[in-house]
Amino acid sequence: MKATDLHAGPDSATDTLAHVPQYSYLQILGYQGDWAYVYNPRARGTAYALSTILGPTDAPPTWVTAPPPASAASIEMMGRTVGSTPMAYYAVDDKFAYTSSLGHNVPILVHDRVQGADGSTWYRVDGGYLAAKSIRLPRAPTKTYAGRWLDADLQEPAMLTAYEGNKIVLDTLAIKGTIANETPTGTFTIQRRVQDETMDSGTLGVDPHGPGGYHLEHVLNTQYFTNDGASIHYNYWSSNFGYSGSHGCLGLNLADSQFLWNWANVGTPIVIRS
Numbered sequence: 001m002k003a004t005d006l007h008a009g010p011d012s013a014t015d016t017l018a019h020v021p022q023y024s025y026l027q028i029l030g031y032q033g034d035w036a037y038v039y040n041p042r043a044r045g046t047a048y049a050l051s052t053i054l055g056p057t058d059a060p061p062t063w064v065t066a067p068p069p070a071s072a073a074s075i076e077m078m079g080r081t082v083g084s085t086p087m088a089y090y091a092v093d094d095k096f097a098y099t100s101s102l103g104h105n106v107p108i109l110v111h112d113r114v115q116g117a118d119g120s121t122w123y124r125v126d127g128g129y130l131a132a133k134s135i136r137l138p139r140a141p142t143k144t145y146a147g148r149w150l151d152a153d154l155q156e157p158a159m160l161t162a163y164e165g166n167k168i169v170l171d172t173l174a175i176k177g178t179i180a181n182e183t184p185t186g187t188f189t190i191q192r193r194v195q196d197e198t199m200d201s202g203t204l205g206v207d208p209h210g211p212g213g214y215h216l217e218h219v220l221n222t223q224y225f226t227n228d229g230a231s232i233h234y235n236y237w238s239s240n241f242g243y244s245g246s247h248g249c250l251g252l253n254l255a256d257s258q259f260l261w262n263w264a265n266v267g268t269p270i271v272i273r274s
Helices: 254-263
Strands: 004-007 016-020 027-032 035-040 045-050 071-081 085-088 098-102 107-115 121-125 128-131 148-153 159-164 167-173 186-189 192-200 215-224 231-234 244-246 250-252 269-273
Touching (some): 004 035, 016 035, 107 128
Parallel strands (some): 231 250
Antiparallel strands (some): 071 107, 085 098, 107 121, 159 167, 186 269, 192 215, 215 231
């Protein structure tokens, strides 16, 4: 079949229920004039399609008409996508199952963990299924604190999670330090904050125009947690969130750095672990 719209009735003037790409599987249940009454396994519902755009096919893979996979575990937790993340309408690695793609570090609510048709692990989310390898969920902390506190998990992809007690209020991927400039581990507190500043390696004795040097203007939402300059801040010069790339700081996108600027304050604890 060609890419087409599926309609609520046998008339193009009726509501469009879905748009299905070329080569999608549809089960023909009957005909009404020039229209076919079809079962759409992507939406698990019925609709109408022009019969002229439909063509015969071999029997589809068994997953096409299989019921949704049962939940192996309830998750109900926010996570972040890792890399280009294809969304599938069934938990299977098959090009015919993919419906869209999400970008890197996109917040996503994970409902359940399920087993895919080939035994692989997937997560059920709003709109379909994502392979487990494409989602980063927060690891359980070894200890929780009263009030507001931060957990920075440097295990790649590195994730920064904001807690109120034991309740997560935000989790996001963070750029961490390189091997030469590792992000320190341990328990710290936010010592001082600068909303808009210039970061220059000259203050550390490193020529900003030489190897390893830098001069960065308008670095926003900086919250320092060590005396030697390690901080949480907006990182606009890299999109390598979750991986190494800083001089020891935890770099965030603008929205998340702004949230934490408004949420945290001097004295907020931050636990950094590997």
